[in-house]
Amino acid sequence: GENVEQHPSTLSVQEGDSAVIKCTYSDSASNYFPWYKQELGKRPQLIIDIRSNVGEKKDQRIAVTLNKTAKHFSLHITETQPEDSAVYFCAASIEYGNKLVFGAGTILRVKS
């Protein structure tokens, strides 16, 4: 089955700097790659997603890139702010959103 690895497990950045979180997946049939943000004590919430027919997607300070050949995708957050501090999960699915397999998560700390 699908396996998703996520790095780093923790990331500390200074406010205003950029943060990059990377994930690799094993199943070349995966076609949907969402990123979820989970604030302390809250539920995971979708922040951005990308489908396999797209190489990059942006939404304000957040962008995701996908390299299907290498089977990896990354989350880029620019101009980080303290409210970006949270746990971020990547995921992959071979059914366009169903049967999500999640990475282990990255704890992002933005220091002000």
Next chain:
Amino acid sequence: EAQVTQNPRYLITVTGKKLTVTCSQNMNHEYMSWYRQDPGLGLRQIYYSMNVEVTDKGDVPEGYKVSRKEKRNFPLILESPSPNQTSLYFCASSFTSGKIDNEQFFGPGTRLTVL
């Protein structure tokens, strides 16, 4: 308000005492799923359901049961809970694949402690 609800939010129980965690969604989603979240392991799928009366095992189904008798409800049943089932549980729902919007919406979580 479109949402996924779970009850109870917190539960402390003892080994072997059967319990049910309810999950309900009001978005007319076909797909529903249960995850458990443990430190360093991310979110692991327990069971999922593609539609009413259709359920299937996820990656960690041992010790759990589910049912899907109505579209909006997807209860998680622990027939004989054990301490290794102490975890944070999330229910999620979405439209099935093929639809434009496949975002999975998560419930608020249920913190379960089995003594």
